[in-house]
Amino acid sequence: MKKQAGITLVEIAIVLVIIGLLLGGVLKGQEIITNAKIKNLENDFNGITAAIYSYQDRYRALPGDDKRANKRFVGLTTTQIGNGNGKIEGAFNAGVTDGIDNGQPTGESRLFWLHLRSASLIKGESSTSEILLPTNAFNGVIGVSSDPNAATKPVNMSGIYVGFSQIPLNVAIIIESRSDDNIPGRGSIQTDDTATDYTSITKPEINMYFTL
Numbered sequence: 123m124k125k126q127a128g129i130t131l132v133e134i135a136i137v138l139v140i141i142g143l144l145l146g147g148v149l150k151g152q153e154i155i156t157n158a159k160i161k162n163l164e165n166d167f168n169g170i171t172a173a174i175y176s177y178q179d180r181y182r183a184l185p186g187d188d189k190r191a192n193k194r195f196v197g198l199t200t201t202q203i204g205n206g207n208g209k210i211e212g213a214f215n216a217g218v219t220d221g222i223d224n225g226q227p228t229g230e231s232r233l234f235w236l237h238l239r240s241a242s243l244i245k246g247e248s249s250t251s252e253i254l255l256p257t258n259a260f261n262g263v264i265g266v267s268s269d270p271n272a273a274t275k276p277v278n279m280s281g282i283y284v285g286f287s288q289i290p291l292n293v294a295i296i297i298e299s300r301s302d303d304n305i306p307g308r309g310s311i312q313t314d315d316t317a318t319d320y321t322s323i324t325k326p327e328i329n330m331y332f333t334l
Contacts, residue, residue: 159259160297166256166264167284167332173243174266174282174334180241184282186210186234186266195240197250204230213272214265214285215329218255221288223263225252231267262288262327276312276331283331294330295320 177185181194187204188194205211210230217226226232232253239248246256255263268282269275276283289297294306294313298320302309306323307316314329 156293156296160293162259163286163289163297166258166286169244170264170266170284171334173238176243177238177241184208184210184234185237185241185243186230186232188237191233191237191240195237195248197248198236198240199250201228202233202236202250204233209268209270210234210266210282211269211272212267213269213274214267214283214331215255215263215274215287216265218263218265218287221262223255225254227251227253231265231269231272234266258286258288260286260288260290260293260327262286262329274314274329276307276314277316278307279312279331279333282334284334286330286332288327289330290327291320291323291325294328297330 174185177183181188181190183190183206184204187206187208187210189203189206191203192198192200212229212231214231216229216231217224227250232255235244235246235255236248236250236253238244239246247254255265258264265285266282267275267285270280274285298304298306298311302311304320305318306313306320310333312331313323315323315325317323
Protein backbone atom coordinates (compact mmCIF):
# COMPACT_ATOMS: atom_id res chain seq x y z
CA MET A 123 0.00 0.00 0.00
CA LYS A 124 1.33 3.45 -0.92
CA LYS A 125 1.73 5.96 1.88
CA GLN A 126 -0.45 9.10 1.28
CA ALA A 127 1.68 12.19 0.69
CA GLY A 128 1.22 15.12 3.10
CA ILE A 129 0.92 18.79 2.25
CA THR A 130 4.26 20.17 1.18
CA LEU A 131 5.77 23.50 2.18
CA VAL A 132 5.38 24.69 -1.39
CA GLU A 133 1.64 24.00 -1.30
CA ILE A 134 1.32 25.80 2.03
CA ALA A 135 3.21 28.76 0.59
CA ILE A 136 0.89 28.87 -2.44
CA VAL A 137 -2.20 28.84 -0.18
CA LEU A 138 -0.77 31.65 1.96
CA VAL A 139 -0.02 33.72 -1.14
CA ILE A 140 -3.59 33.24 -2.39
CA ILE A 141 -5.01 34.23 1.01
CA GLY A 142 -2.78 37.29 1.05
CA LEU A 143 -3.92 38.32 -2.41
CA LEU A 144 -7.57 37.90 -1.42
CA LEU A 145 -7.14 39.96 1.75
CA GLY A 146 -5.25 42.60 -0.19
CA GLY A 147 -8.07 42.76 -2.72
CA VAL A 148 -10.68 43.14 0.02
CA LEU A 149 -8.73 45.91 1.74
CA LYS A 150 -8.16 47.71 -1.55
CA GLY A 151 -11.86 47.41 -2.33
CA GLN A 152 -12.75 48.92 1.05
CA GLU A 153 -10.32 51.77 0.41
CA ILE A 154 -11.91 52.48 -2.98
CA ILE A 155 -15.41 52.50 -1.44
CA THR A 156 -14.32 54.83 1.38
CA ASN A 157 -12.66 57.25 -1.06
CA ALA A 158 -15.80 57.25 -3.22
CA LYS A 159 -17.93 58.14 -0.18
CA ILE A 160 -15.54 60.92 0.79
CA LYS A 161 -15.79 62.26 -2.76
CA ASN A 162 -19.58 62.22 -2.39
CA LEU A 163 -19.29 64.34 0.77
CA GLU A 164 -17.09 66.82 -1.05
CA ASN A 165 -19.53 66.97 -3.97
CA ASP A 166 -22.45 67.50 -1.57
CA PHE A 167 -20.64 70.38 0.11
CA ASN A 168 -19.70 72.01 -3.20
CA GLY A 169 -23.23 71.59 -4.57
CA ILE A 170 -24.84 73.12 -1.47
CA THR A 171 -22.37 76.01 -1.51
CA ALA A 172 -23.16 76.74 -5.16
CA ALA A 173 -26.91 76.56 -4.46
CA ILE A 174 -26.64 79.06 -1.59
CA TYR A 175 -24.73 81.57 -3.69
CA SER A 176 -27.14 81.11 -6.61
CA TYR A 177 -30.14 81.74 -4.34
CA GLN A 178 -28.51 84.85 -2.88
CA ASP A 179 -27.65 86.15 -6.32
CA ARG A 180 -31.17 85.53 -7.62
CA TYR A 181 -33.26 86.66 -4.64
CA ARG A 182 -30.91 88.77 -2.51
CA ALA A 183 -31.72 86.58 0.49
CA LEU A 184 -30.49 83.46 2.25
CA PRO A 185 -32.49 80.27 1.73
CA GLY A 186 -34.28 79.46 4.97
CA ASP A 187 -33.97 83.08 6.14
CA ASP A 188 -35.88 84.47 3.13
CA LYS A 189 -38.84 86.48 4.48
CA ARG A 190 -40.44 86.76 1.03
CA ALA A 191 -40.26 83.08 0.10
CA ASN A 192 -44.06 82.76 0.22
CA LYS A 193 -44.28 85.51 -2.42
CA ARG A 194 -41.79 83.76 -4.68
CA PHE A 195 -42.94 80.15 -4.51
CA VAL A 196 -46.43 78.73 -4.95
CA GLY A 197 -47.72 76.81 -1.94
CA LEU A 198 -45.53 78.36 0.73
CA THR A 199 -47.29 80.07 3.63
CA THR A 200 -46.28 82.75 6.12
CA THR A 201 -45.19 79.98 8.51
CA GLN A 202 -42.58 78.88 5.98
CA ILE A 203 -40.58 82.05 5.65
CA GLY A 204 -37.55 83.30 7.54
CA ASN A 205 -37.13 86.49 9.52
CA GLY A 206 -34.65 88.07 7.13
CA ASN A 207 -31.95 88.76 9.73
CA GLY A 208 -29.14 87.35 7.61
CA LYS A 209 -28.73 84.13 9.60
CA ILE A 210 -29.95 80.57 9.06
CA GLU A 211 -31.27 79.89 12.55
CA GLY A 212 -31.68 76.50 14.20
CA ALA A 213 -29.46 73.47 14.57
CA PHE A 214 -28.20 71.92 11.34
CA ASN A 215 -29.89 68.64 12.35
CA ALA A 216 -33.03 70.09 13.94
CA GLY A 217 -35.82 67.52 14.04
CA VAL A 218 -33.46 64.53 13.98
CA THR A 219 -33.49 62.25 17.03
CA ASP A 220 -31.33 59.13 17.25
CA GLY A 221 -30.76 59.36 13.50
CA ILE A 222 -34.49 59.54 12.71
CA ASP A 223 -35.72 62.58 10.75
CA ASN A 224 -39.22 63.67 11.80
CA GLY A 225 -39.75 65.81 8.70
CA GLN A 226 -40.17 68.98 10.77
CA PRO A 227 -41.75 71.57 8.40
CA THR A 228 -40.65 74.74 10.23
CA GLY A 229 -37.48 76.41 11.47
CA GLU A 230 -34.99 78.19 9.22
CA SER A 231 -32.46 75.35 9.05
CA ARG A 232 -35.28 73.12 7.78
CA LEU A 233 -36.86 75.77 5.56
CA PHE A 234 -33.43 76.16 3.96
CA TRP A 235 -34.11 72.95 2.02
CA LEU A 236 -37.70 73.87 1.17
CA HIS A 237 -36.60 77.21 -0.29
CA LEU A 238 -33.79 75.68 -2.36
CA ARG A 239 -36.03 72.89 -3.65
CA SER A 240 -38.79 75.37 -4.46
CA ALA A 241 -36.25 77.40 -6.43
CA SER A 242 -35.17 74.21 -8.26
CA LEU A 243 -31.58 74.75 -7.13
CA ILE A 244 -31.29 71.29 -5.57
CA LYS A 245 -33.09 68.01 -6.11
CA GLY A 246 -35.72 66.75 -3.71
CA GLU A 247 -39.42 66.82 -2.94
CA SER A 248 -40.57 70.40 -2.25
CA SER A 249 -43.44 69.29 0.01
CA THR A 250 -44.65 72.03 2.36
CA SER A 251 -46.03 69.56 4.92
CA GLU A 252 -42.84 67.55 5.41
CA ILE A 253 -39.26 68.66 4.88
CA LEU A 254 -36.74 65.84 4.89
CA LEU A 255 -33.03 66.50 5.25
CA PRO A 256 -30.83 64.90 2.59
CA THR A 257 -28.71 61.95 3.68
CA ASN A 258 -24.97 61.69 3.29
CA ALA A 259 -22.90 58.78 2.02
CA PHE A 260 -22.55 57.39 5.56
CA ASN A 261 -26.33 57.34 6.22
CA GLY A 262 -26.31 60.44 8.39
CA VAL A 263 -28.06 63.71 7.54
CA ILE A 264 -26.81 66.86 5.85
CA GLY A 265 -27.84 70.20 7.32
CA VAL A 266 -26.99 73.88 7.13
CA SER A 267 -26.97 76.58 9.79
CA SER A 268 -25.28 79.79 10.86
CA ASP A 269 -26.98 80.04 14.26
CA PRO A 270 -24.40 81.04 16.92
CA ASN A 271 -26.73 79.70 19.64
CA ALA A 272 -27.54 76.30 18.12
CA ALA A 273 -26.87 73.33 20.39
CA THR A 274 -24.86 71.59 17.69
CA LYS A 275 -22.88 74.65 16.60
CA PRO A 276 -19.13 74.03 16.20
CA VAL A 277 -17.42 75.96 18.99
CA ASN A 278 -14.83 77.82 16.93
CA MET A 279 -16.68 78.36 13.66
CA SER A 280 -18.68 81.38 12.56
CA GLY A 281 -20.82 82.09 9.53
CA ILE A 282 -22.64 79.50 7.44
CA TYR A 283 -21.57 75.90 7.79
CA VAL A 284 -22.69 72.58 6.35
CA GLY A 285 -23.00 69.75 8.87
CA PHE A 286 -22.70 66.04 8.17
CA SER A 287 -23.74 63.58 10.89
CA GLN A 288 -22.62 59.99 11.57
CA ILE A 289 -19.20 60.32 9.95
CA PRO A 290 -16.90 57.43 10.97
CA LEU A 291 -13.88 58.64 12.92
CA ASN A 292 -11.38 57.08 10.50
CA VAL A 293 -13.05 58.93 7.63
CA ALA A 294 -12.94 62.23 9.53
CA ILE A 295 -9.21 61.77 10.04
CA ILE A 296 -8.70 61.20 6.30
CA ILE A 297 -10.72 64.30 5.38
CA GLU A 298 -8.86 66.48 7.91
CA SER A 299 -5.45 65.26 6.76
CA ARG A 300 -6.29 66.06 3.15
CA SER A 301 -8.06 69.38 3.54
CA ASP A 302 -7.42 71.08 6.89
CA ASP A 303 -5.15 71.26 9.95
CA ASN A 304 -5.76 67.90 11.68
CA ILE A 305 -7.27 69.66 14.72
CA PRO A 306 -10.94 68.75 15.42
CA GLY A 307 -11.95 72.09 16.94
CA ARG A 308 -10.17 74.52 14.64
CA GLY A 309 -9.99 75.52 10.99
CA SER A 310 -12.43 75.34 8.09
CA ILE A 311 -13.37 71.74 8.96
CA GLN A 312 -14.39 70.97 12.54
CA THR A 313 -16.19 68.29 14.55
CA ASP A 314 -18.60 68.13 17.48
CA ASP A 315 -15.72 66.88 19.62
CA THR A 316 -13.40 69.66 20.80
CA ALA A 317 -10.47 67.37 21.59
CA THR A 318 -7.05 68.79 20.86
CA ASP A 319 -6.36 66.03 18.34
CA TYR A 320 -8.12 63.09 16.72
CA THR A 321 -6.31 60.48 18.81
CA SER A 322 -8.20 61.79 21.86
CA ILE A 323 -11.64 61.17 20.33
CA THR A 324 -13.24 57.95 21.54
CA LYS A 325 -16.57 58.09 19.70
CA PRO A 326 -16.76 55.86 16.61
CA GLU A 327 -18.89 58.43 14.72
CA ILE A 328 -18.93 62.22 14.87
CA ASN A 329 -20.55 65.26 13.29
CA MET A 330 -18.35 67.18 10.86
CA TYR A 331 -18.80 70.84 9.94
CA PHE A 332 -17.51 72.55 6.81
CA THR A 333 -17.53 76.34 6.67
CA LEU A 334 -18.41 78.16 3.46
